[in-house]
Amino acid sequence: MAALELRRLSLADYSETLTAMRDYTDARDEHSPDQLWLLQHPRVFTQGQAGKAEHVLAPGDIPVVQVDRGGQVTYHGPGQWVVYLLIDLKRHSLGVRALVDVIEQAIVACLADYGIQAAPDPAAPGVYVAGRKIASLGLRVRRGCSYHGLSLNVDMDLEPFSRINPCGHEGLEVTSMAQLLAESAMPAMDAVGESLLTHLQRELAAANTD
Numbered sequence: 001m002a003a004l005e006l007r008r009l010s011l012a013d014y015s016e017t018l019t020a021m022r023d024y025t026d027a028r029d030e031h032s033p034d035q036l037w038l039l040q041h042p043r044v045f046t047q048g049q050a051g052k053a054e055h056v057l058a059p060g061d062i063p064v065v066q067v068d069r070g071g072q073v074t075y076h077g078p079g080q081w082v083v084y085l086l087i088d089l090k091r092h093s094l095g096v097r098a099l100v101d102v103i104e105q106a107i108v109a110c111l112a113d114y115g116i117q118a119a120p121d122p123a124a125p126g127v128y129v130a131g132r133k134i135a136s137l138g139l140r141v142r143r144g145c146s147y148h149g150l151s152l153n154v155d156m157d158l159e160p161f162s163r164i165n166p167c168g169h170e171g172l173e174v175t176s177m178a179q180l181l182a183e184s185a186m187p188a189m190d191a192v193g194e195s196l197l198t199h200l201q202r203e204l205a206a207a208n209t210d
Contacts, residue, residue, distance in 0.1 A: 004204070006197055009039035014046065014065055014076065017084070021147040022068075024086055028145060034091075036200060037084040037149075038193050041076040045164060048072055048138055058163045069138035069148040071125070073164045079156025079176075081193050083149045083200060090144040092208050100125060100137065102207050103150050106199035107135045110152070113195050114187055116180055127152075132175040154178065154192050 009017070017039065024035070045056060045064045048071035056064055056073055064073075076082060089099065104120040107127045111118045111134070118129045127135040137150040153176035161174040178186055 003033040005033045005035045007037045012039045014044045035086040043077040069140045071138040075160045085149040087146045102203040106203045109199040132173040
């Protein structure tokens, strides 16, 4: 597998990060390394290309940013890990569906590390626990390369999800690792982030050998 760089960006402004992802994608060539960016965002709603205004119910004091990924509206905030996947799909002979599978399986494996049984839903991208969404994903492919990625709810305030129809689904319940685990079993935020990166690397490597 080609070089894969890991970047841990801590708490990063959404709009600045989006610009950086686009700039990297536009500037990269066949020798540029693929990258995974692990970070959290200050509170923000992001509305995908197919997003409909009626799914943003009452944003209040949280900004809404229009973005160029697929999907509808979602929420990012502290206590949620976001991983952006800047991957040259042509290099790995990966299609978008295959990359979605990689992301979903990595999230499922990460959650299994902590005793949480989760699964993707073929009808609605993301990962769910007993019908409640715990992780979202949205991608954009430009020049054969992906950006945007996934978000995993770890230990965060879920109230802002009530201000939207998450991912365009009215009444969709959202959960987090903290809601599902006893306080004594709740892992450190950094440990979850590292587990997520590890599983993403493994799934990407496996997909590259298929």
